[in-house]
Amino acid sequence: MGYDMHMVRTPDGEEERFGAARREFDEAVAARDALYLPPGDPEYKAAQEKVSAAYDAMYEAHTSYFRLSIWSMRECRAIMHHFGMLLETTTPPEAPSLEAYGISPDEYHDSLGTSGELPEPIGRFQEAMNAYLAWVPAPVNGVAVHKLMSNSGWIVTAEEIRAALAAYEASRGKDPAFLSQLVEEASWWPQWVAYLTAAADHGGFRVY
Structure with a gap:
């Protein structure tokens, strides 16, 4: 650890x-x-x-x-x-949720590690998550x-x-x-x- x-x-x-x-x-x-x-x-x-x-x-x-x-x-x-x-x-502030962007956990996990352009909701969610983390x-x-x-x-x-x-x-x-x-x-x-x-x-x- x-x-x-x-x-x-x-x-x-x-x-x-x-x-x-x-x-x-x-x-x-x-x-x-x-x-x-x-x-x-x-x-x-x-x-x-x-x-x-x-x-x-x-x-x-x-x-x-x-x-x-x-x-x-x-x-x-x-x-x-x-x-x-x-x-x-x-x-x-409270972390963004997948549900607020209309994304299911399975959809999000399937997108991890993939190349190419992400679906628009997932891209917006990641932007929000990065803003939260920063x-x-x-x-x-x-x-x-x-x-x-x-x-x-x-x-x-x-x-x-x-x-x-x-x-x-x-x-x-x-x-x-x-x-x-x-x-x-x-x-x-x-x-x-x-x-x-x-x-x-x-x-x-x-x-x-």
């Missing part, structure tokens, strides 16, 4: 880079498994090191994706709150906290991210001791800030 973040728009060239890295990872795994050696064998260990390196390269190539465990996300919210990066929110009250001075509290496909908008990063830049220099300790204890924090910065230029990100 955890939180999987995906940018709304994939950076140019990432699909090709990630695909190449994935193939190298698969080849490294196949080469290791073809050895039929116990894990303690030196040759197996060397092959496993190549697998680990290929996995790291694959993850680094997938720049539109970021993952935090349940515990790390809880910690992330606390850190963002400390720096004034969060916007406290109540529950968003909802944030004004003024937008940070990331709406409810979007980081469940993996329901919430859309964290570029506007929210830029406001959060501005708050971070304004406040992080006020407590250098906390920031230094933070980087030691939450080693993923610099990568998270970098991810937010990139996501702001790619339409924000969804939370699953």
